[in-house]
Structure formats: C-alpha cells, structure tokens
Amino acid sequence: MTMRGASVRWLGAILWPSFFAAGVATMVFFAVVDPLDLATITWPRVAFSRELGYSIGFFMFWLCTASASLFTALLLRAPARDGATR
Amino acid sequence: MNAGSRKIDVRVVDGGGALYAKQPKVYPRETDGRFQRLRIAAVFWLLGMFYAFPWISIGGQQLVLFDLPARRFHVFGLTFWPQDFYLLTLLLVIAALSLFFFTALAGRLWCGYACPQTVWTEVFLWIERRIEGDRNARMRLDKDPWNRAKLVRKTAKHAAWVVFALWTGFTFVGFFTPIRELGAEVAQWRLGGWEAFWIVFYSFATWGNAGLLREQVCKYMCPYARFQSAMFDRDTLVISYDVARGEPRGHRSRAQLRSVGVAVSAPKTLGDCIDCRACVQVCPTGIDIREGLQIDCIACAACIDACDDVMDRVGLARGLIRYTTENELAGTPRQILRPRVYAYAALLCALVAAFAWGVVARAPLIAEVLHDRNALFRPLAGGAIENSYAVKLANKSDHAVALSLRPDTPLALHAIGNASVLLDPGEVFSLPLTLRAEPGAVRGRNPVAIVVVAADGSELARAKAQFFAPETP
Numbered sequence: 001m002t003m004r005g006a007s008v009r010w011l012g013a014i015l016w017p018s019f020f021a022a023g024v025a026t027m028v029f030f031a032v033v034d035p036l037d038l039a040t041i042t043w044p045r046v047a048f049s050r051e052l053g054y055s056i057g058f059f060m061f062w063l064c065t066a067s068a069s070l071f072t073a074l075l076l077r078a079p080a081r082d083g084a085t086r
Numbered sequence: 087m088n089a090g091s092r093k094i095d096v097r098v099v100d101g102g103g104a105l106y107a108k109q110p111k112v113y114p115r116e117t118d119g120r121f122q123r124l125r126i127a128a129v130f131w132l133l134g135m136f137y138a139f140p141w142i143s144i145g146g147q148q149l150v151l152f153d154l155p156a157r158r159f160h161v162f163g164l165t166f167w168p169q170d171f172y173l174l175t176l177l178l179v180i181a182a183l184s185l186f187f188f189t190a191l192a193g194r195l196w197c198g199y200a201c202p203q204t205v206w207t208e209v210f211l212w213i214e215r216r217i218e219g220d221r222n223a224r225m226r227l228d229k230d231p232w233n234r235a236k237l238v239r240k241t242a243k244h245a246a247w248v249v250f251a252l253w254t255g256f257t258f259v260g261f262f263t264p265i266r267e268l269g270a271e272v273a274q275w276r277l278g279g280w281e282a283f284w285i286v287f288y289s290f291a292t293w294g295n296a297g298l299l300r301e302q303v304c305k306y307m308c309p310y311a312r313f314q315s316a317m318f319d320r321d322t323l324v325i326s327y328d329v330a331r332g333e334p335r336g337h338r339s340r341a342q343l344r345s346v347g348v349a350v351s352a353p354k355t356l357g358d359c360i361d362c363r364a365c366v367q368v369c370p371t372g373i374d375i376r377e378g379l380q381i382d383c384i385a386c387a388a389c390i391d392a393c394d395d396v397m398d399r400v401g402l403a404r405g406l407i408r409y410t411t412e413n414e415l416a417g418t419p420r421q422i423l424r425p426r427v428y429a430y431a432a433l434l435c436a437l438v439a440a441f442a443w444g445v446v447a448r449a450p451l452i453a454e455v456l457h458d459r460n461a462l463f464r465p466l467a468g469g470a471i472e473n474s475y476a477v478k479l480a481n482k483s484d485h486a487v488a489l490s491l492r493p494d495t496p497l498a499l500h501a502i503g504n505a506s507v508l509l510d511p512g513e514v515f516s517l518p519l520t521l522r523a524e525p526g527a528v529r530g531r532n533p534v535a536i537v538v539v540a541a542d543g544s545e546l547a548r549a550k551a552q553f554f555a556p557e558t559p
Contacts, residue, residue: 012306012307031168031171050155054154
C-alpha cells in the first residue's frame with residue numbers, strides 16, 4: 001500500500017467505528033425520545049419532520065463519535081521529534 | 087521435516103517510504119464440494135429472505151416494515167412500539183450470545199456461512215465469474231493492457247454489479263418505506279430526498295464492500311475478526327491442515343501417486359500433501375491454511391472441498407484439511423460438547439424464552455397519567471376538592487378499543503363526567519379526567535391508581551397518579 005493507502009486506512013479507522021457507534025447511539029436515543037417532542041422543546045416555530053430529526057440526530061452523533069476517534073488517532077500517532085516530519 | 091529448505095514467501099517492498107506492502111489482489115478459484123453447496127444454500131436462503139420479505143403482505147400489512155416516521159415496527163404481523171425497545175435490546179443480546187455459542191462450538195461459522203459480507207461477496211464473485219471467466223481468465227484479463235475487449239468486459243461487470251447493488255439498496259429502503267409505494271415513486275421519478283440518499287448510500291456500500299473491498303473488510307474493518315479468538319479454546323472446531331499427515335509436502339510423479347495407497351507400510355519420504363496449492367488458490371482471503379490458523383481465515387471451508395477433491399483424485403483419504411480441534415490434532419479425543427458450550431446454550435435458551443414471553447405478554451394498551459401542571463388542586467365552593475389529569479392512552483393492538491377510566495382507591499373520590507373514548511388501532515389519545523373529593527374527605531398527597539377498563543368491564547391497564555388536597559381544610 002502506498003502513502004495514500006496508509007492515510008486511507010487511517011481515515012477508515014476513524015470514520016468506520018464512529019459511523020457504527022453513531023448508528024447504535026441514534027437507535028437507542030430515538031427509541032426513547034420522539035424527535036417531534038424534541039422539536040417542540042427546542043425550536044417550536046420551525047416545522048420538523050421525524051425523518052429530518054433522525055437525520056440531524058444521526059449526523060450529530062457521528063460528529064461526536066468521529067471527533068473522539070480522531071482524538072484517539074492523533075494521540076496514537078508517534079509525536080514528531082527533532083523537527084522530523086511524519 | 088525439511089523445514090530448512092522451505093521457501094518463505096517474502097518480497098522486497100518498493101521504496102518511497104511506504105511502510106505498507108500493497109495487498110496483492112485475491113483471485114479465488116471456483117470450487118465445488120459439500121461445504122460449498124451448503125454455503126450456496128445459505129446464500130439463497132438468506133438473500134431470499136432479504137429480497138422477498140418486503141414484497142410479502144399479510145392482511146394488507148407488509149410482512150416486515152420498520153416504519154420510522156410513524157415510530158412503529160411491523161414484524162410478522164406483530165406491531166412493536168418504541169416502548170417495546172427493550173425487546174430489541176434483548177434480541178441483540180441473544181444475537182451476541184448466539185455468536186459466542188457458535189464460535190465456541192465451531193469457530194467462525196458466522197463468517198463463513200451467514201455474514202452479509204460473505205453472502206453478498208459470493209453473489210458479486212458469481213457475477214464476476216460469469217462475465218470475466220474463471221480464475222486464470224480473470225488474472226490474464228487484469229494483466230492484459232487496456233483494449234476494447236477488456237473495456238467491454240470490465241464495463242459489463244461493473245454495470246451488472248451496479249444494477250444488483252441498486253436493487254439491493256432499493257430493497258433495503260423497502261424495509262423502512264412500504265416497498266410498493268417506493269417502487270411507484272421510483273417508476274414515476276418522484277423519490278423523496280432521504281429515500282434516494284439511502285438507496286444510493288446502501289447501493290454504494292454493497293458495491294464497495296462486496297465488489298471491491300471483499301476480504302479486506304474481514305481483515306481490516308471487522309471487529310469480530312479481532313476478538314473472536316477470545317472465544318476459541320482447544321476444543322473448538324476449526325478448519326485445520328493436518329501437519330503430521332501432510333508433511334513433508336511435495337510434488338510427486340504419477341507413478342509415485344498410484345503407489346502411495348498401496349505402499350503404506352513402506353517408509354514414506356513424503357507426506358500426503360502433494361503441494362498442489364489448490365487450497366491456496368480457492369481461498370477468498372488469499373491465505374495458506376497449511377501455515378496454521380490465521381486471523382484472516384473466514385472459515386469458508388473452500389480449502390476443505392478443494393483438498394478433498396484432490397485427495398479423491400490421487401487416491402488418498404479425505405480430510406487432510408478438515409474441521410477438527412486443536413486437541414484432536416494433538417492426539418487427544420475431541421470433546422465438542424463441554425461445559426462452556428452447555429453454559430452458553432442454557433443462557434441462550436433462557437434469553438430466548440424471556441424474549442418469547444416478552445413478545446406474547448406485551449400490554450395491548452399504554453396508559454400514562456399526567457397531573458395538571460397549573461394547579462395541584464382546585465377548591466370548589468362548599469369545600470370539595472378537584473384534581474385534573476390528562477391520561478395519555480395508546481392503543482397498541484390491531485383493533486379498535488372502547489374504553490373508560492375509573493379511579494381505584496380507598497379514598498372517597500369519584501370521576502366527574504364520563505371519561506370514555508373509542509380508540510382506533512394504533513391511535514394515541516389524551517383523555518382529560520377530573521377527580522373530585524367531597525368536603526373534608528381527603529388531605530395531603532395521596533397515591534391513587536387510574537384503571538382503564540374495556541366495554542365488557544375487564545381491566546386493560548393501570549397507571550399511577552397522585553391526588554392532592556390541602557393539609558388543613
């Protein structure tokens with residue numbers, strides 16, 4: 001695998017587990033909370049559909065989980081020493 | 087063993103600072119045999135369910151429909167509500183435990199026979215074979231420079247893949263939107279945004295995973311592949327090469343082949359492995375099973391079938407590669423049924439029973455009492471006290487229900503007016519209820535039960551509430 005392959009794998013290791021975790025989180029969250037109830041207590045004047053609520057919820061979860069994965073990936077990277085670039 | 091003379095498969099990685107060697111493309115050779123027939127049967131069964139279920143309706147209701155906008159799951163004529171979510175959790179626990187059970191029993195059965203990744207890859211490989219030909223033809227085609235014939239074949243393959251993937255994506259979304267309506271929307275080119283997005287998304291994932299990534303999903307993306315070894319022990323059935331019987335491996339002449347069966351007592355110079363590499367060529371993950379159990383092995387048993395075929399042809403006993411246990415290879419008798427397996431099985435039975443009970447005993451009606459938020463109580467002229475409630479009712483059954491409310495309490499309370507309603511199937515309704523206590527009868531905070539009764543007087547549901555009155559009259 002080339003350098004490009006390595007970075008694809010790095011990206012995959014961030015996106016794929018976070019996607020999976022976000023999917024589970026969305027499922028559990030919206031099983032308990034109706035997106036329409038959530039809409040009435042946040043922006044009652046904006047018309048929301050449930051599909052839109054699920055989608056926003058999913059992408060918000062994905063943003064959180066992907067951020068955590070990215071953080072982990074950065075911590076696992078060997079720190080650059082003596083001015084060496086990675 | 088002449089291990090010293092064995093060639094080890096190593097290559098120098100080209101420079102450029104890359105630390106990863108490019109994965110050579112795997113061209114699995116087609117094979118036939120009892121395990122391959124079993125796997126094909128599994129493909130037909132599993133994909134048959136996937137592609138057929140959305141099209142089957144009973145009583146006008148799609149057999150399996152996860153209606154997210156309406157927050158209802160319809161599965162085999164049963165309707166599940168968000169309140170039944172714990173059943174889904176239980177189902178996932180059962181699924182996980184089944185995985186433990188089958189892995190402890192016979193290794194990666196899931197990977198080899200039932201994983202969607204394997205099942206769809208099998209179909210994509212079949213399409214590839216029909217268009218590009220067998221293993222040798224495919225390798226030749228990839229080596230050839232780009233020309234007209236190659237372009238035609240590659241385009242045809244990807245077109246077939248894309249069509250199949252789109253059909254898969256369409257079916258997938260058909261589990262969430264009634265598939266007949268979805269079909270009409272597609273036909274009239276007026277598909278909703280999210281539906282179109284998920285069809286394309288799932289099609290792309292199918293095409294990418296089953297067409298392009300294939301064994302790399304199992305090697306690099308699948309978490310199960312990483313932790314399944316924790317469920318193995320020395321009594322787990324695994325696909326293994328019989329080193330004691332096979333080594334030292336080596337080619338032999340035709341004359342030697344025929345003599346092997348006869349001259350068993352003669353001192354053998356070679357083991358039973360004729361080093362034909364059939365097991366390597368059929369492997370969908372491109373490993374050599376003779377090097378021992380590896381994390382890349384998805385237990386598809388293609389090598390067993392290929393080796394059995396070769397053994398039949400050279401006149402040796404089958405089973406040089408077979409399902410066996412580590413203990414058996416080491417000479418101790420196999421013991422498949424062991425405490426670990428019994429423990430998993432018992433736990434699994436208990437959970438399945440709990441799940442079945444949970445499905446059967448689901449309450450047909452949900453009742454929830456909300457006390458009036460504005461006032462705890464309302465004093466009337468003359469000293470009587472009233473409390474107001476909103477009773478949220480949800481009819482989870484598939485027929486209309488006529489019901490009324492009454493308080494069940496030792497206190498001297500009675501309902502004002504006639505709190506009754508007729509609920510359609512699946513209807514959610516908020517029914518107002520007012521309870522009155524006669525002057526001086528009740529003080530302070532008192533728990534009461536609100537009972538929902540059907541027209542025939544039977545109790546359908548019961549909810550808790552509080553009745554408030556002043557501490558001092």
